[in-house]
Amino acid sequence: MIDMKEAVMEAVPVQKDAAVEVHELRKEFRRKDSRKRGEKRTRVALDGVTFTMERGETVAILGQNGSGKSTLVRLLSTLLLPDGGSARIFGHDVVSEERAVRRLVNRVSVEASFFKKMSSSENLGYASRFYGMTSRETRDKIPEILERVGFPPDRRSEPMENLSRGMQQKVALARALLTSPVVLLLDEPTTGLDPRSKLEVQEFIREIRTTHDSTILLCTHDLAEAETLAERVGILDRGRLLALEPADDLRRRYGADTLEEAFFAATGREFEAEGDEDDDREVFA
């Protein structure tokens, strides 16, 4: 029997590559312009983003809706093709070596997408097959991992459509961890959750940080979440990464008492303030 973790680690190069290496990454989207017939609008979702992450590091990217956070996660997950620049996961290029990247990466997004008529166990079983795990290998592992995320055992056979958003998000976390990813991409994993579920999910992310050998990229618009969970915090605004430093350094650099003030100083606008352009960008990004 091939151990999943072992198989994943085989794909991690021995040499000391950065876990995530993003260089001048650019992505733009073109859509029909409903206001001008026959014309297309172009929106730059990511504009020359550059950063690196070390193995085992947790980095939070702060940004408003439409700032390009999800585009960044999708590019790193091989779900989008960049228009410029490059991105590497443990030395593997996300475009030319997508299969190798996929073995190393998993993702939890704001929407816990599942086959709603299938149960949590069935959904996890199905997802794990795509990573080469047989039903024999997951028979014990699925209940174990569901228990770790605090999912009630008596609800494992219930269709996903009967579960609350918080419960579904826990299953989404379990799905991502089941495949033992060495890079975990979290795209607003707590958005829309009630306070209790939010705390539970955050607690679980903390647990992954300490017990699991994962590098975590957390995209969020929750300032407190970014500060408490990440070692470095980045500010992404209109597709541009304006800063990426430990939260204390960010505050110091902008002479701010809080991260919110630092965000304002960096971007020139309030964290929660969003204009028409942001709404428009959100549709694209």
Next chain:
Amino acid sequence: MRALWGTMRAELVGAGGVVERNAYLTRRYIWWDIAWFIWTVANTLTIVFIAKGVESSGVEFDVNQYMTYLLIGAVVWAYLGVLFGFLMETVAWERWEGTIEYTFMAPLSRAMHLAGQGVFAIVYGIVRAVFLFGVCALFFSLSMPDANFLAALVVLAVASISFIGIGIMTSVLPLISPEKGTQLGFIAQGTLLVVSGVYYPVSVLPGWMQFLAKFSPATYALEGIRGAIIDGEGLSRMGDEIGPLLLIGAVSIPLGLWVFRRGELYAKRHGKLKRSG
């Protein structure tokens, strides 16, 4: 060697996962499937009744044989609908549920992903086709004394390779147009059958349609199945059908994968995998 075996094993497990998922979903939606089956039976009966209608007008012909001829056409039509439907759902259903991004970012080759989808579609489609044929044959008390059902099933299975190749090409349409792509796929099904003599011999078609019929796997599937069920022909006499079916299959599968890959790249370039609505 160990790495190669590991990759092959993972690919097969992944393809099996698609079959497993479809089995779960079929079980969950079984009552809808039964309702859909009833509709298919009703639709098939209306087609086979045409033979009775012609008989009542006083024309003399072998009505039992003509009814069997029409029934085979209707069953193949329904079978193709199931096959194309399943393959189009590869994208359409997953896009609706929002799971498509998780499927497309998994380390499973697209060929094995689509193979899993195709294998389930063929098994499910054949089981459904057998039931449909049986129910309608019983309804009309059709007599098929010479029928070679095993040969007919083999022809259908061989033809399915080509159908899957074409189905893979159409399954990319919901990636390009999430709203209308699925409906467009049925155009391929209809076009394929209209030139293939679904309810009539190909010889009655205009010359240019007869030319197109030569490239349609459905032409050879219908001829082979009719030969096996109506005339009792065995596989040894079906080289003219099985040969072209294998040839078209050998071309259509790689072509289908290539088209799907183009569609996938287009979707990734334009952000079409993202769920909307």
